[in-house]
Amino acid sequence: MEYTISKLAKLAGVSSRTLRYYDEIDLLKPSRINSSGYRIYGQKEVDRLQQILFFRELEVDLETIIQIMNEPNFDQSNALIHHYNQLVQKRARLDKLIETIDKTIAHQKGEITLNNHEKFEAFKDNLVTENEQKYGEEIRKKYGDKTVDESNAKFRGMSKEDYEAMEKLGNEILELLPKAFKTGDPSSELAQQLAAKHKEWLTYSWPSYSKEAHRGLAEMYVADERFTAYYDKGIEGGTEFLKDAIFVYVDKQN
Amino acid sequence: MEYTISKLAKLAGVSSRTLRYYDEIDLLKPSRINSSGYRIYGQKEVDRLQQILFFRELEVDLETIIQIMNEPNFDQSNALIHHYNQLVQKRARLDKLIETIDKTIAHQKGEITLNNHEKFEAFKDNLVTENEQKYGEEIRKKYGDKTVDESNAKFRGMSKEDYEAMEKLGNEILELLPKAFKTGDPSSELAQQLAAKHKEWLTYSWPSYSKEAHRGLAEMYVADERFTAYYDKGIEGGTEFLKDAIFVYVDKQN
DNA sequence: CATAAAGGTTGACGTAACGTGAATGTCAAC
DNA sequence: GTTGACATTCACGTTACGTCAACCTTTATG
Structure with a gap:
């Protein structure tokens, strides 16, 4: 199946100007140009456009999208x-x-x-x-x-006092983590203390507490290297353990 | 208290370029210009800037903000x-x-x-x-x-069928509303049917159902004139009633 | 078959809300 | 007296296109 510019535009819900622009910046080139200079797109380009729009929806700027799409090692x-x-x-x-x-x-x-x-x-x-x-x-x-x-x-x-209290809590969490980790059990007393402290810490920075948000944050910790680096500093696998403890803690909350 | 441009900028967390720009487009003029051409802002301007930033955070464009701020009748x-x-x-x-x-x-x-x-x-x-x-x-x-x-x-x-089913549901809600309203009781059988239908309708257009979202939408109905106009069409106070029914319904869910 | 309408092309300028120099003047401090 | 921080006014750059203009090609219609 081949598409002219406006066919593809309609299919994808963008303007033809957009497609010309993407051509111009080498983000999406037509598969070929016909004898009268028209842009012709094929299935491969349709797929690529889908990918592009996917990232665009995530509010990634086009420059970055170009990199993402062009460098397989990105x-x-x-x-x-x-x-x-x-x-x-x-x-x-x-x-x-x-x-x-x-x-x-x-x-x-x-x-x-x-x-x-x-x-x-x-x-x-x-x-x-x-x-x-x-x-x-x-x-x-x-x-x-x-x-x-x-x-x-x-x-x-926040008052400077509150802020410092929050920082103190953050440090306590870091100290408690290896100790709790040694129990080897996310539902152990120490691990649950850890999770509780983490919740308390959260209340300083988040407008409102919710179980989902707490779980979500814990998952993010594990997924994001910057956090794993931070929480694994004291003990390897600490981030994972913290996440597990939080999950247990959250599930226990009535 | 008077502020130079960078003092005010720091206070409000914007750049001085921003303040110059706001001056240029007549959104925020300094209270006076001193002998060497410096912009000097007073308390009135600080307050006005707060208002401006408030709207800006709501992602209102500056042109609109100018109107909001300049025309008290807006x-x-x-x-x-x-x-x-x-x-x-x-x-x-x-x-x-x-x-x-x-x-x-x-x-x-x-x-x-x-x-x-x-x-x-x-x-x-x-x-x-x-x-x-x-x-x-x-x-x-x-x-x-x-x-x-x-x-x-x-x-x-969506298939055309689904879409039409959704439209049909929407109409049924409109028909059911005055009948349920006559019971005078948001927890009455009819009112709860109404709320259930409304939930069903929701599932067509919303990615996932949640009680909070449902309640939120109900509140929006009451707050937004366009919705009140729509749901009060059949019977005055219908929107409010629908909201109450939904709240009862949502609370009842396990 | 002529012609009009629809759709294609390449420039090139406009947009919003500033960021970022450049060139220059002013103020406070050592 | 000079240095460095801070002020000023141009004026061009940015992003992701929208919107002409001037022109060419394909398709539909009387």
Whole structure:
């Protein structure tokens, strides 16, 4: 089956301009050009376009898609995990925004009378994560962790005390992990303490606790190398163990 | 308290370029310019910037924000509801994407072996809603409902039969609503039938059912005039009643 | 068969919300 | 007095196309 440009465009739900553009940037070339200069696409191109649109929907920019598609050695799973994390964060942010508007609409029907505190709350969290993502590493290198933490605490609207408590919890988790690991049992006393601490830690940074979210995060830990590197630091297999402990813990919660 | 451009920028977490740009497009003017041409902002401007950022976070474009901020008669609540709906849809889409990636990561670890059907599934729904939003009204005017429905059905990957079944359900809900309303009791037999039908209807258009989502939608119905207009068509207060019935129904589910 | 409508082509400019220089002026501090 | 941080105004770059314009080719129709 062969397609002209607009046939393929209709099939895939994009504009023909889009296909010409993809041709231009060497993302998707037609299989051949006919005698009158028309672009003709075949099944292979249809499949490739599907892949492209798949990534585009994940909000991967075209430059990256080109790389993903052209280099077979490109680490696709890593790219996916990366975008997965972005999406999850984005959703969390959306949830918060929706909640905020909910309040505005439902409780103040039609009037925008949120106080400044509330107004800022919604996007401060967002700012802090964005800043961390973009500049976190750089800033940490330049000014050390303290500056970043303080500014993060400030942005989050947390007191420095809360923020430090959160950090302390994070460290306790790291300390407890190898000890719990030695029990070899994710449902052991120590392992469950670990999971409980982890939940407590979560409540500092997440707007609301849910079992699904907790499980999801645990899975992410295992899937994402950056986390496994972090939690396996003390003991190899620690991340996996933490995940198992969390799963047991979550399942136990009534 | 007065701020130079970079002080304000830091305070609000934006770049100074952004503030200059907002000045340029008359969105946020400094309170005064000092003798050497520096922009100086006061408390009023800080507040205004907060408002601006609030809307910007809702992904309202700056042109619209200018209108919202400059015309006190601009219907703010309507604008909010509009954006609320957009956000909710966006989140639903995100959920779907996350689910898809979940599958990819978890089940095929590292390998992208989704079949074409799955690959398209994730963004076909998105396309159809976007098309509906942008062109739905126009197309409906031009070609009548049938064309739109068929094309929607096609995009959704639904059979025409399924789509029509869904439409039939929608109509049944509209018919049942006044009858159930007359019982005056959201937990009455008829009202619960109504809610059950509504759930069934939902399963056609939503990727997965959840109590929260169902409740959320019911709340949206009441909050959004377009829905109240629709469900109050048969009987005044119908929307509210439908919401109550759904809440009872959802609570009853195990 | 002529002609119109539909669909194809290549430029090339427009968009939104800034980022990123360049060239230059100003202020605070050592 | 100089240095470095911070301010100013151009002005061009960015992304992923949308939208003409000017022109050519294929298909449908009276």
